[in-house]
Amino acid sequence: MTLARLTDLLGPAVADHRGVGAFNVFSIEHAEAHVAGAERAGIPVVLQISENAVKYHHGLEPIALATLSIARSASVPVVVHLDHATDDELVDQAIGLRFGEMGFGSVMYDASGLDYDANVAATAAVVARGHAAGLDVEAELGEVGGKDGVHAPGARTDPADAARFVAATSVDALAVAVGSSHAMTTRTARLDLELITALRDAVGVPLVLHGSSGVPDDEIVRAVAAGMTKVNIATHLNVVFTGVVRDLLTGDPKLADSRKYLGPARDAVAAEVARLLGVLAGRPID
Helix, strand or coil: CCEECCCHHHHHHHHHHCCEEECCCCCCHHHHHHHHHHHHHHEEEEEEEEEEHHHHCCHHHHHHCCCCHHCCCCCCCCCEEEEEEEEEEHHHHHHHHHCCCCCCCCEEECCCCHHHHHHHHHHHHHHHHHHCCCCEEEEECCCCCCCCCCCCCCCCCCCCHHHHHHHHHHHCCCEEECCCCCCCCCCCCCCCCHHHHHHHHCCCCCCCCCCCCCCHHHHHHEEEHHCCCEECHHHHHHHHHHHHHHHHHCCCCCCCCHHHHHHHHHHHHHHHHHHHHHHHCCCCCC
């Protein structure tokens, strides 16, 4: 199965009123788990490598090449996506790893820390380079970050501003602030569903929900019905992964072989990915 562009997944999902699951890769076990879960569900998936993950691995290539190799062997379409990139050089490195069907399918360029005009100019330049190389570009209006940004409680994206931003930049997808927050370990967030619908009607490109780990299943279903398409989940899967590791190490203090706890953690994440993809697609998966 060849690697996909982000719009290859988002277009059909919008038409069918489905969500697309996007899950962060922190290690090779995460990439393997996300693909295994997608194959179990029979549903395409987005594997996201964040700028923070790149820093953790001391560069893009170690984690990107491993993730791309796993994605290329998948039996379902897989998008490998650079997430929350603020560094233009990093964006260009991801573009450089695009060899026909063999590399990144999209980047999320985050110039939200700039003022509006600077954000538009920087994002439009990345869109031009990305499109020329065959990549799709997701962007963010305002600061969708949790951590006291526009994604903090009460912060919202204005539909008129969003429409103006999309028209000025030609982005392929837009991350918006509608009530979720990054890094939540409890699933208690409630979203502004009326705003999601207003944004969907205003912008004309698929909407992206960041910070979805804090959103319960029923609210995710309502958000997709209201007009959300790409749903990013990272912290929730880290909680699953780390919980298994913690339980195994606590239960056996002499356990030293990392495969004995990383393997079960990987399997638990794969099962949860399959379940979440079913939720987003509107069909339960065991």
